[in-house]
Amino acid sequence: MASTSKISSFKLQCCMFLVLIGAATAQLSSNFYSSSCPNALSTIQSAVQAAVKNESRMGASLLRLHFHDCFVNGCDASILLDDTANFTGEKTAGPNANSVRGYDVIDTIKSQVENVCAGVVSCADILAVAARDSVVALGGQSWTVQLGRRDSTTASQSAANVNVPAPTLNLSQLITFFSNKGFTTQELVALSGAHTLGQARCTSFRTRIYNETNINSTLATSLQANCPSNGGDNNLSPLDKTSPTTFDNAYFTLLLSQEGLLHSDQQLFSGNGGTTDSQVSSYSSSSSTFFTDFANAMVKMGNMSVLTGTSGEIRTNCRKTN
Numbered sequence: 001m002a003s004t005s006k007i008s009s010f011k012l013q014c015c016m017f018l019v020l021i022g023a024a025t026a027q028l029s030s031n032f033y034s035s036s037c038p039n040a041l042s043t044i045q046s047a048v049q050a051a052v053k054n055e056s057r058m059g060a061s062l063l064r065l066h067f068h069d070c071f072v073n074g075c076d077a078s079i080l081l082d083d084t085a086n087f088t089g090e091k092t093a094g095p096n097a098n099s100v101r102g103y104d105v106i107d108t109i110k111s112q113v114e115n116v117c118a119g120v121v122s123c124a125d126i127l128a129v130a131a132r133d134s135v136v137a138l139g140g141q142s143w144t145v146q147l148g149r150r151d152s153t154t155a156s157q158s159a160a161n162v163n164v165p166a167p168t169l170n171l172s173q174l175i176t177f178f179s180n181k182g183f184t185t186q187e188l189v190a191l192s193g194a195h196t197l198g199q200a201r202c203t204s205f206r207t208r209i210y211n212e213t214n215i216n217s218t219l220a221t222s223l224q225a226n227c228p229s230n231g232g233d234n235n236l237s238p239l240d241k242t243s244p245t246t247f248d249n250a251y252f253t254l255l256l257s258q259e260g261l262l263h264s265d266q267q268l269f270s271g272n273g274g275t276t277d278s279q280v281s282s283y284s285s286s287s288s289t290f291f292t293d294f295a296n297a298m299v300k301m302g303n304m305s306v307l308t309g310t311s312g313e314i315r316t317n318c319r320k321t322n
């Protein structure tokens with residue numbers, strides 16, 4: 001009896017010690033919810049599958065939500081906070097307004113996750129898992145999502161205005177932008193492959209299809225039909241016209257024939273020995289190389305300035321702080 005209690009006491013001290021270490025150097029881990037919410041991942045996956053089945057573009061939209069969350073003060077779900085009478089958040093920032101979508105799907109996922117374990121799973125983790133599950137639902141490769149992010153209690157519209165790259169950037173500006181965020185040029189190219197999914201508004205590519213010379217003229221003419229030089233700002237065209245709802249390497253193949261939709265897309269391939277040309281060619285000829293690099297870069301992106309331990313909170317409603 002005495003020896004049992006000694007063992008328990010040793011175990012207790014040992015665990016308290018580990019908890020203290022954990023709090024001091026809190027890191028994400030793949031099994032973060034394995035005891036606190038064992039059904040979290042399957043609940044999110046089913047909800048993403050249903051949303052993508054209902055509307056295939058939603059996979060693209062959920063992937064982009066995670067990107068716009070992470071690049072603005074880290075992966076903390078700050079993008080999900082609604083504006084209120086006395087608070088202006090990120091949804092109305094230039095890169096997000098009238099463009100980022102999927103907020104309702106995140107609400108649906110969050111309420112389903114709250115139903116299985118209330119107050120345990122963060123909105124920031126839901127965004128990271130939903131991005132991965134979207135890629136998988138549309139034919140891409142899976143990766144292990146690191147978990148344990150917590151949610152911000154604030155958001156910054158001004159930060160959102162300057163921390164998301166604009167489609168007007170040239171190659172050196174893109175490289176510098178991603179470098180400032182801790183990413184290599186190789187990771188910039190890999191992450192840009194997300195544009196194998198989804199749609200852009202006319203306003204995001206109008207200058208390119210009317211005034212640029214490094215665009216395939218057949219493509220430019222055909223895009224002009226649905227994107228007039230004046231008006232029609234919200235008319236959509238696919239970023240990857242070959243297969244906009246399949247996660248594949250077709251985006252890179254299009255760049256080889258000057259068929260990138262955005263100015264920033266075509267910057268990655270010039271055909272004149274640009275610094276990223278060979279990587280674009282290599283992804284165009286090997287989807288497995290692209291998939292591996294994309295997955296690794298997504299894990300790194302999901303790690304940006306995360307809140308862990310006792311920082312931030314676990315929001316009960318992703319749209320507002322507790």
Ligand code: HEM
Pocket residue numbers: 057059060061062063064067098099100101165166167168169174191192194195197198199200201202204262264
């Ligand atoms: C390299 C710099 C990038 C630039 C300049 C850029 C810019 C843009 C722009 C302008 C749009 C269209 C928005 C609209 O017209 O409403 C778009 C869409 C999209 N972006 Fe990016 N992006 C970049 C990188 C990324 C990254 C790293 C990801 C994800 C990992 C991503 C995922 C997406 C997706 C999936 C869409 C389509 C969304 C939908 O259909 O709802 N982008 N991007």
Ligand SMILES: *[C@@H]1O[C@H](CO)[C@@H](O)[C@H](O)[C@H]1NC(C)=O
Pocket residue numbers: 051054055
């Ligand atoms: C399904 O997608 C449509 C848009 O195509 C949307 O209006 C509707 O709300 C979605 N339904 C569900 C249940 O998500």
Ligand SMILES: *[C@@H]1O[C@H](CO)[C@@H](O)[C@H](O)[C@H]1NC(C)=O
Pocket residue numbers: 084085086
């Ligand atoms: C902001 O408004 C909300 C109601 O929308 C109120 O509960 C909150 O106390 C206000 N916060 C500040 C700092 O004024």
Ligand SMILES: *[C@@H]1O[C@H](CO)[C@@H](O)[C@H](O)[C@H]1NC(C)=O
Pocket residue numbers: 170171172173
């Ligand atoms: C890229 O844009 C910057 C800022 O406009 C400019 O200084 C630079 O010369 C441009 N680089 C190239 C290669 O066009």
Ligand SMILES: *[C@@H]1O[C@H](CO)[C@@H](O)[C@H](O)[C@H]1NC(C)=O
Pocket residue numbers: 206207208210211229
């Ligand atoms: C194309 O360039 C011309 C001359 O600089 C300019 O007047 C026009 O507004 C541009 N058109 C678009 C759609 O950017």
Ligand SMILES: *[C@@H]1O[C@H](CO)[C@@H](O)[C@H](O)[C@H]1NC(C)=O
Pocket residue numbers: 216217218219256257258259
């Ligand atoms: C323009 O696109 C068409 C269709 O993909 C392709 O056949 C043609 O080679 C492209 N032109 C150039 C100059 O790349």
Ligand SMILES: *[C@@H]1O[C@H](CO)[C@@H](O)[C@H](O)[C@H]1NC(C)=O
Pocket residue numbers: 027299300303
């Ligand atoms: C995530 O960030 C932490 C802290 O900055 C770092 O120690 C860790 O190596 C990073 N992991 C990945 C996969 O980038």
